[in-house]
Amino acid sequence: MDEFANRPSGPGIHVLAAHPNWRESRVNRVLFQRARAVPGVTVQDLYARYPDFDIDTAAEQAQASNARLLVLLHPIQWYSMPALMKLWLDEVLAYGWAYGPGGTALQGKDIWLVATTGGPESSYHPQGYNRYFFDAFLPPYEQTAALCGMRFLPPLMLHGAHRASPAEVQAHAEVFAQRLASYPDWPEMADLASCPACNVPTTDRPVPHDERLA
Incomplete structure (x- = not known):
């Protein structure tokens, strides 16, 4: 789709959609369009760029390393992210680049989850059909950030996306755009903990010629 063509890369904020x-899409599509209109923000549609799932790791690493804030924009699917975004993490956040010895390319940067759920917030409850509060599904995101030395910012969520009214969607999109435009001058930034240190011993990784055995 032409309207979702990738914008030129650059420093500042990089949105991975x-x-x-x-x-x-009723919500993510609107958020995508609003992000494209914010100065200093680059937006990439992963499914448009990689329809064959053949990720250009070097190019993606270059874009990520140039950004101060990496935004993960996606719908929650089976309590996680869409398959191509998971593959992006697998391929791009490589040992020795994003984590482990010498893996400091993303250290000190921020990462922000902006996501939607089809079910309402009330469904994410011990008595609801999703059985857990939504925060219970965040540790994989939080630990991915920690392992890379990144600060995990409080997520921006819209629950019940299937039934959200046009007014609710537009109000949510306005909040998203305002946050992008004002980053990093968010009131809560001063209260957020600094990036954690997660040291991965070389003994926990196989030597290159034995990686096939993992």
């Missing part, structure tokens, strides 16, 4: 079917 992943939605397997933009035509059916």
Whole structure:
């Protein structure tokens, strides 16, 4: 889709957007469009760029290393991220680059989850059909950030996206755009903990010729 063509890369804020079917999106599509209009923000549609799932790791690492804030924009699918975004993490956040000895390319940067759920917030409750509060599904995101030495910012969520009214969607998109435009001057920044240190011993990784055995 031409409207979702990738914008030129640059420093500042880099939004990684992943939605397997933009035509059916009620919220992420609007957020994507609003992000593209914010000065200093670059936006990339992963499914448009990599329809064959063949990720250009070097190019993606260059874009990520140039950004101060990496935004993960996607719908929650089976309590996680869409498949292509997970593959992006697998391929791009490499040992020796994003974590482990010498892996400091993202250290000190911020990462922000901006996501939607189809079910309402009330469904993420011990008595709801999702059985857990939504925060219970965040540790994989939080630990990914920690392992890379990044600060995990409080997520921006819209629950019940399937039934959200147009007014609710537009109000949410306005908050998203305002946050992008005002980063890093967010009131809560001063209260957030600094990036954690997660040291991965070389003994916990196989030598290159034995990686096939993992």
